[in-house]
Amino acid sequence: MTQKLQDKQLDLAIALTEGLVAGINKGQDWYKIVGTYVDSPLCWAISTGKQSKHSSIDSLHKSNVGISRLGSGSHIMAYVLADQQGWHSEEPFTFNVLNNFKAMRDAVNDGSSDVFMWETFTTKPYHDSGEVMRIGQITPPWPAFMFAAHTDLLKQPETIQSALQAIQKATELFMQQKDDESIQRVMDILDYTEEDVRSWFKIVHYAPDHLSISQRALEVTTSTLLKAKVIEQPGNPTEDLCDKQVARFIE
Incomplete structure (x- = not known):
């Protein structure tokens, strides 16, 4: 995913939080984290x-x-x-x-x-x-998926904000329709049983504000990556990982 950002095949991506944090700390300077997609952890x-x-x-x-x-x-x-x-x-x-x-x-x-x-x-x-x-x-103590934008797109913060707000409306509709269309859609795409899909819906939670980022989550993710020796000692997680023109930071 981050390689596609580098190659400019993507302007905006949704990826695992730990992968995005690790990539930036290892020198992948062509993108920044700009928001939170799924704020429940991956199980x-x-x-x-x-x-x-x-x-x-x-x-x-x-x-x-x-x-x-x-x-x-x-x-x-x-x-x-x-x-x-x-x-x-x-x-x-x-x-x-x-x-x-x-x-x-x-x-x-x-x-x-x-x-x-x-x-x-x-x-x-x-x-x-x-x-x-x-x-x-x-379950790790950080949100499962975050948004990352190519640095070229960061010059257009309004475009990113509009895109994330549109995705926000789509996720809200997806959850509202879970007992009608959404469960069947997941079953069709992933070939899961209805019981498993219903169980998944009970634990997944989309961020109520896709333009928000938890500073604490970034700090915990960074600390774990250090212990795993995936990254070396980073600088300031908030400053290095995110773009403040787009995202709003929460504790």
């Missing part, structure tokens, strides 16, 4: 193999975690888990880079990884089928 399922010795989160300290790539959400969530469990050793896990979701599922069953973390509803069909075993979940 990640914690999964092991069907014959795993790990049946609860408590036993995972120092285990081997299967991840898609270093710096990915599947990698960063391990450090969120370590923080929440109070595992403060320098290296709470070892990691097995596996590139894709199927390889991560295979690895916990062949024993080359102990556990992996992946978005709950994407993983649920494999829990339901018994391919992998769910032992818990983890």
Whole structure:
């Protein structure tokens, strides 16, 4: 997504908060964060193999975690888990880079990884089928998705504000129609069951003001990325990550 911003294939993007924060801190200076799309956190399922010795989160300290790539959400969530469990050793896990979701599922069953973390509803069909075993979940302390704009577009703050306000109206309509059109639309696009879609609607929450950004959320995200060694010591998160001409900052 950020590569498409760099190539100017996109002017405005919606992407995972941790990815946007990491990118800017690693020198991707062609975009800034300009607003919040989904302010509820993404829920990640914690999964092991069907014959795993790990049946609860408590036993995972120092285990081997299967991840898609270093710096990915599947990698960063391990450090969120370590923080929440109070595992403060320098290296709470070892990691097995596996590139894709199927390889991560295979690895916990062949024993080359102990556990992996992946978005709950994407993983649920494999829990339901018994391919992998769910032992818990983890939610990071930051909003799931934020808006980022190419720096060229930042010269037109009114354009960004108009676009985000239009998206705001669309998300409000989407939620208002959830019992009529929206549930069926998600089922059709993602091939989820009605039960799963209804469960998803209970936990997802769109930001009531897409032009707002939580300064605290950026600070917590940055702190976790530092612990995961995804980034080096950054400057001021608010000043470096966001554009104040467009967004409004909240605590």
